[in-house]
Amino acid sequence: MSLSYFMQTRRQRVEHALSQWLPAPDIAPQRLHEAMRYITLNGGKRIRPILVYATGAAIGVEEQLLDGPACAVELIHAYSLAHDDLPAMDNDDLRRGVPTCHIKYDEATAVLAGDALQSLAFHILAHDETMVNDPQRRLEMIDSLAIASGSRGMAGGQAIDLAAVGKELNMVELENMHIHKTGALIRASAKLAALSRSDVDLELIERLDHYAKCIGLAFQVRDDILDVESDTNMLGKTQGADAARNKPTYPSLIGLVKAKEMAQDLVNQALESLNKLGKNADLLRQIARYIIDRQS
Numbered sequence: 001m002s003l004s005y006f007m008q009t010r011r012q013r014v015e016h017a018l019s020q021w022l023p024a025p026d027i028a029p030q031r032l033h034e035a036m037r038y039i040t041l042n043g044g045k046r047i048r049p050i051l052v053y054a055t056g057a058a059i060g061v062e063e064q065l066l067d068g069p070a071c072a073v074e075l076i077h078a079y080s081l082a083h084d085d086l087p088a089m090d091n092d093d094l095r096r097g098v099p100t101c102h103i104k105y106d107e108a109t110a111v112l113a114g115d116a117l118q119s120l121a122f123h124i125l126a127h128d129e130t131m132v133n134d135p136q137r138r139l140e141m142i143d144s145l146a147i148a149s150g151s152r153g154m155a156g157g158q159a160i161d162l163a164a165v166g167k168e169l170n171m172v173e174l175e176n177m178h179i180h181k182t183g184a185l186i187r188a189s190a191k192l193a194a195l196s197r198s199d200v201d202l203e204l205i206e207r208l209d210h211y212a213k214c215i216g217l218a219f220q221v222r223d224d225i226l227d228v229e230s231d232t233n234m235l236g237k238t239q240g241a242d243a244a245r246n247k248p249t250y251p252s253l254i255g256l257v258k259a260k261e262m263a264q265d266l267v268n269q270a271l272e273s274l275n276k277l278g279k280n281a282d283l284l285r286q287i288a289r290y291i292i293d294r295q296s
Helices: 003-021 030-041 047-059 067-084 107-127 135-149 154-164 171-195 202-229 250-254 256-273 275-293
Strands: none
Touching: 003 030, 003 047, 003 067, 003 275, 030 067, 030 107, 047 067, 047 171, 047 202, 047 275, 067 107, 067 135, 067 154, 067 171, 107 135, 135 154, 135 171, 154 171, 171 202, 171 250, 202 250, 202 256, 202 275, 250 256, 256 275
16 A cells, blocks of 8 residues: 555544544534634644554554544644644744634634643543553553653643753754654654554564654654745745744754754664564555655
8 A cells, every 4th residue: 555545545534533523613612613623624744643543554453443542642733733833832823824723713712722622632532432442551542642742742842942942952952852842742643553452562562662753753853854945835834933933953953964864864763663563564664754755
């Protein structure tokens, strides 16, 4: 199966599932529910849910078991974008080629919609009847996503990012920021898929986690490169925003050439993590290469 076909069909699958879980826009409070759907369903690459499905395919998990985890990680991602775009954070007016939530609606609605999306993610993990039945596994999923989303994960990474504006970071500090801000949720995507398998072992989880850690960091390095090389129309968000805010990035720290070399090295490490999984992991290999070849 080609990666493009897999991504297209799984994107459609998770968007259908998301549409079913999200409250209908005619249910009160209507404005809040409209904003939740606007944030979540208005485009996007869906890398994290696609990674859930691809990881499941690599280790033999039935696809219907993965819809809940795929929706949960995408809802966490969607909430984070709504909050990151706020004037108090990154102050962005454009996301996925359309006005950000606080521009389309207002700042208070964007905050509340993000809050509601976050709680819905955990509701799905607790209540989705199609997921793995083992209560202990569900608790592990909830715990993993909570850690990946909180102060020791994505939210903590955003705090480090905000504190770093206008400052010089070394490579260790920059990597630590992005392992939390971008990488934590990507790693959670792989782990939630692994926890959906009834007989998963620790070694398998560790190999998949290392793969996800590497592609998560490579994803951020590529984002930094695109912020320099691409344009607003291609990116769907404001090009050059990082430089305008004087934010530390890999190109600003080590230069474009070395940043590209770093991204390739991370992908090579990710591929090495999959050596024992054979051909079943080909989709994961293709995703790793896609991460550094993408143009948006």
